[in-house]
Amino acid sequence: MGFCINCGQQHQDGIRFCRFCGNQQPGEQLLARLRSEAEQIHYQRLAASQNQKQNQNQNQNQNQNQQYRQPRW
Numbered sequence: 334m335g336f337c338i339n340c341g342q343q344h345q346d347g348i349r350f351c352r353f354c355g356n357q358q359p360g361e362q363l364l365a366r367l368r369s370e371a372e373q374i375h376y377q378r379l380a381a382s383q384n385q386k387q388n389q390n391q392n393q394n395q396n397q398n399q400q401y402r403q404p405r406w
């Protein structure tokens with residue numbers, strides 16, 4: 334069983350058009366492509382958040398170095 338992407342009515346798998354609203358339903362290939370795109374976006378966000386964390390750590394290290402040098406003056 335699947336759900337219409339337009340009206341949300343439940344219908345059988347494999348149909349091409351919703352029998353309630355007539356909206357075309359995504360086929361297996363389209364669903365697979367959407368899933369792979371969603372995974373790519375997920376991994377891109379993961380990589381972006383990891384890069385941000387690395388940048389934050391680098392900034393913290395620089396601040397610590399500056400604070401460490403200042404008392405020697």
Ligand SMILES: [Zn+2]
Binds near residue numbers: 351
């Ligand atoms: Zn529908």
